[in-house]
Amino acid sequence: MCGIVGYVGRHNAVPVLISGLESLEYRGYDSAGVAVLQNDGIGIRKAKGKVDNLRTLLLNNPVSGKVGIGHTRWATHGAPSDRNAHPHFSNGEVIAVVHNGIIENYQELKDELEAKGYKFESETDTETAANLIYDFYKECNDLLEAVRLTLERIEGSYALGVLCSDCPDQIIAARKESPLIIGIGQGENFIASDIPAILEYTRDAYILDDKELALVKADSIQIFDIEGNEIEKSVYSYKWNVEAAQKSGYDHFMLKEIYEQPKVVKDNLAHRFSEDGKHIELDGIKLGKEQLKNINQIYIVACGTAYYAGLVGKYLLERIVRIPVNSEVASEFRYKDPLIDEHTLVIVVSQSGETADTLSALKLAKDRGARVLAIVNAVGSSIAREADDVLYTLAGFEIAVASTKAFSAQVTAMYLITLHIAQELGKISDEDFAEIKTALDKLPSQINDILTKAVPAIRKFVNKYIGSKNVFYIGRGLDYVVGMEGSLKLKEIAYLHSEPYAAGELKHGPIALIEEATLVVGVVTQESLFDKTKSNIKEVKARGAKVLAIAMKGNSSIEEVADDVIYIPRTHWMLTSILANIPQQLFAYYMALGLGEDIDKPRNLAKSVTVE
Ligand code: G6P
Numbered sequence: 001m002c003g004i005v006g007y008v009g010r011h012n013a014v015p016v017l018i019s020g021l022e023s024l025e026y027r028g029y030d031s032a033g034v035a036v037l038q039n040d041g042i043g044i045r046k047a048k049g050k051v052d053n054l055r056t057l058l059l060n061n062p063v064s065g066k067v068g069i070g071h072t073r074w075a076t077h078g079a080p081s082d083r084n085a086h087p088h089f090s091n092g093e094v095i096a097v098v099h100n101g102i103i104e105n106y107q108e109l110k111d112e113l114e115a116k117g118y119k120f121e122s123e124t125d126t127e128t129a130a131n132l133i134y135d136f137y138k139e140c141n142d143l144l145e146a147v148r149l150t151l152e153r154i155e156g157s158y159a160l161g162v163l164c165s166d167c168p169d170q171i172i173a174a175r176k177e178s179p180l181i182i183g184i185g186q187g188e189n190f191i192a193s194d195i196p197a198i199l200e201y202t203r204d205a206y207i208l209d210d211k212e213l214a215l216v217k218a219d220s221i222q223i224f225d226i227e228g229n230e231i232e233k234s235v236y237s238y239k240w241n242v243e244a245a246q247k248s249g250y251d252h253f254m255l256k257e258i259y260e261q262p263k264v265v266k267d268n269l270a271h272r273f274s275e276d277g278k279h280i281e282l283d284g285i286k287l288g289k290e291q292l293k294n295i296n297q298i299y300i301v302a303c304g305t306a307y308y309a310g311l312v313g314k315y316l317l318e319r320i321v322r323i324p325v326n327s328e329v330a331s332e333f334r335y336k337d338p339l340i341d342e343h344t345l346v347i348v349v350s351q352s353g354e355t356a357d358t359l360s361a362l363k364l365a366k367d368r369g370a371r372v373l374a375i376v377n378a379v380g381s382s383i384a385r386e387a388d389d390v391l392y393t394l395a396g397f398e399i400a401v402a403s404t405k406a407f408s409a410q411v412t413a414m415y416l417i418t419l420h421i422a423q424e425l426g427k428i429s430d431e432d433f434a435e436i437k438t439a440l441d442k443l444p445s446q447i448n449d450i451l452t453k454a455v456p457a458i459r460k461f462v463n464k465y466i467g468s469k470n471v472f473y474i475g476r477g478l479d480y481v482v483g484m485e486g487s488l489k490l491k492e493i494a495y496l497h498s499e500p501y502a503a504g505e506l507k508h509g510p511i512a513l514i515e516e517a518t519l520v521v522g523v524v525t526q527e528s529l530f531d532k533t534k535s536n537i538k539e540v541k542a543r544g545a546k547v548l549a550i551a552m553k554g555n556s557s558i559e560e561v562a563d564d565v566i567y568i569p570r571t572h573w574m575l576t577s578i579l580a581n582i583p584q585q586l587f588a589y590y591m592a593l594g595l596g597e598d599i600d601k602p603r604n605l606a607k608s609v610t611v612e
Contacts, residue, residue: 009188353381
């Protein structure tokens with residue numbers, strides 16, 4: 001949440017900051033702003049809304065300078081407004097600060113500062129940091145030390161970028177629990193919440209760890225611990241190229257990412273089997289027979305779409321490995337005093353690797369002695385670095401706020417982990433393994449098949465159902481989980497009220513909401529449950545619902561009860577989730593398009609949720 005970028009070098013910082021902020025808009029777009037060191041002090045420009053508004057403001061009222069910081073906001077303290085937009089000045093306009101995170105004790109600090117005569121302009125916690133830094137700076141006349149002393153007083157999370165009008169050659173950066181990297185250029189250096197912001201200029205960066213500070217100048221970068229001791233860090237080289245962070249001819253990042261799924265699944269399957277195809281080989285995972293024998297339960301913990309991918313894993317692991325699996329959203333897990341110990345395997349799932357609740361859940365699990373396996377997309381992210389074992393999902397940048405390809409990659413990872421654990425524990429026969437492997441190999445081309453053939457039909461259904469105000473997704477087993485993800489997508493980008501329900505549970509309440517023309521999406525790909533779900537579809541039909549079914553090819557009797565059907569190619573029961581989800585993604589996408597919504601930047605949401 002919130003994106004930070006900073007530049008110190010020989011060129012005008014403003015264009016670098018603006019393009020960086022545009023790449024970071026997935027982190028929030030309630031307001032944006034820049035602060036630049038000019039000859040006559042720090043110039044700040046900020047505007048409510050997307051970076052485009054800031055761009056317009058800068059055309060009418062420009063600033064320029066060779067050192068600057070920028071911010072794109074997802075509001076936490078104080079409504080989205082010009083006034084609450086970052087950067088924030090200290091009193092006297094000596095210090096300017098951008099901040100990602102939450103200062104939990106800001107009221108106490110603010111009271112102290114007000115007692116000393118400081119005035120506050122905004123409702124944000126960040127302004128407290130700016131004034132506290134200024135207060136220390138007045139005493140010690142050393143910006144780095146003033147920031148360090150401030151950090152000692154702050155409780156909560158932060159990624160900070162700090163400018164001082166007395167120090168025209170530098171930015172101070174600091175991090176705790178919110179991501180921040182220091183990009184290494186030639187004669188210029190950068191700070192950023194994430195690499196896409198600076199990829200145009202460099203792929204090399206230092207990844208700051210918690211409670212580290214950086215003094216960044218055009219020709220040097222020094223990194224310090226919270227005690228002020230200089231430390232050595234190794235350089236991380238990102239593999240991404242600039243194109244990976246562009247739309248490449250698609251109207252939206254979401255559509256581009258939907259169409260990348262055949263490749264993403266293929267990449268995730270490549271090199272994950274032994275040469276003879278008879279075993280799973282997961283680099284970076286040291287979960288062999290010995291470790292697994294010690295495990296008597298599994299927890300899968302995540303947020304949002306990643307949680308649903310984890311839930312697919314729960315259904316698979318329990319059914320195939322026969323081990324108890326609890327699946328929990330991270331914000332619940334971390335406060336429920338979970339029953340975990342050294343015999344628990346905790347699997348955390350995260351695209352960004354920075355989600356605050358998931359990261360805290362991971363730390364809690366480790367503190368209690370559990371072994372933590374992370375399924376993560378962002379290489380070098382906090383979750384990847386903290387976990388005992390990491391399985392990277394190789395999905396590339398996912399920029400659209402609504403997650404699509406990351407889900408398919410995470411579910412593929414769940415397939416691989418399930419097969420690996422099952423094989424290590426002798427819970428799967430060679431024949432079954434071979435059958436699933438054959439089905440897995442077909443998945444990329446089957447996804448492609450849906451993407452090339454289903455779009456006209458889906459657009460037709462969208463036109464038919466676009467007036468729907470309430471949409472239910474029903475299914476059983478894995479189909480229920482897929483429905484959860486489909487429903488989330490529709491809420492996120494089309495802003496439609498939508499609920500997923502276990503098809504068999506519908507009659508215990510929610511069926512009361514079904515009336516003439518209520519849209520029900522019935523996911524019916526699990527053949528062992530086909531007749532049961534079909535009966536539930538009949539029940540909603542009898543009460544006036546319109547039903548759009550997603551079924552496996554060959555099960556055409558679903559047409560007896562559904563108004564419309566989208567068929568997915570035939571596959572093994574355990575692998576239906578990714579295929580069934582593709583039409584759901586397209587349905588949500590074209591619904592949102594038809595309703596004229598901002599698909600890549602849905603209201604109130606952000607991609608990387610680094611606050612609790
Ligand atoms: C936000 C995003 C979702 C994502 C969730 C978890 O809510 O909008 O798309 O699924 O966070 O994020 P993570 O990076 O941990 O997968």
